[in-house]
Amino acid sequence: MMTFLIADDAGVMRKVISRYLMEMGAIETQIFQAENGREAVTMASKEAYSLIFMDWNMPVLLGIDAVSEIRAGGIKTPILMVTTEGEKANVIRAIQAGASNYLTKPFTKEDFEAKVTQLVGPITAPIEDAKLRVDLAEGKIRPV
């Protein structure tokens, strides 16, 4: 099952990214959240996520330092930096730290989908949920 970790101190941005992921086919139980870089490092060391979304400016531990720590721990999960830090020098710094790709805020839904698909391919929901969706679509079951 694909799982996603969203590390951003702004709850609103975590909601935006969650919404876009769900519009791409993910369900709520596939999405996990961290409020700062330290939480992200801890969570990434305990769970093999399919993709990590990492903000740059966060309290406790900056996203760029969290990326370095995650890579230093031998974790190879793709990391997409999602940040307002759009300068070329910062993009290079993030890639050198181990980020897999970079998305500058503000972004459109299309920009987001393109980056995610490039990193993990189409998003798949868990099998049971996918079966429910097919059954719902075919009218075999009805929503309560």
Add this chain to the structure above:
Amino acid sequence: MSIETSHKSSLDANLVNAVVASTMHVMSTIASTEVQCKEVKAQTDYKPCGDISAIINITGHNGEGMLALSFPVQLASIIVSRLIGITPDKLSVEDRCDGVGELVNMISGNTKSKLSEQNNTLYTLSLPTIIQGPKHHVSTRPKNNPYLLMLFEAEGQTFNLQVSFKTF
């Protein structure tokens, strides 16, 4: 919209244009809201107010300053609810504050990227600070620091952005 500034106390036109362009870009891209810059005041006794504000500091090798974004509460609710993809009546107070903070973060980030390329200098942003309370005024103007007030219009309502930036 291109702004020319001529006052001694005003900010560099490049900075003003970068802030205006960034504000319009952020609002339309992430919150599907078209905004217009109605006025830029360089020197004024007028004290702008808002019900919810977000302030961010910007520092670099050759200067430092701050941006303060202030909204009336209704307009903040409309814009932030569009950002999240819900209706304004379902928006929590916490999300409204968080959303205004994220907007000033994106406007500041976009502005500093433009400035960095123009000045070949990297700038750093602070985390946003949020203030809420009916019709408060944010004083962003340390003595003698160049200052500008920008008035924007969206959805028939006005919001303001104050910029103070001093080069070394």
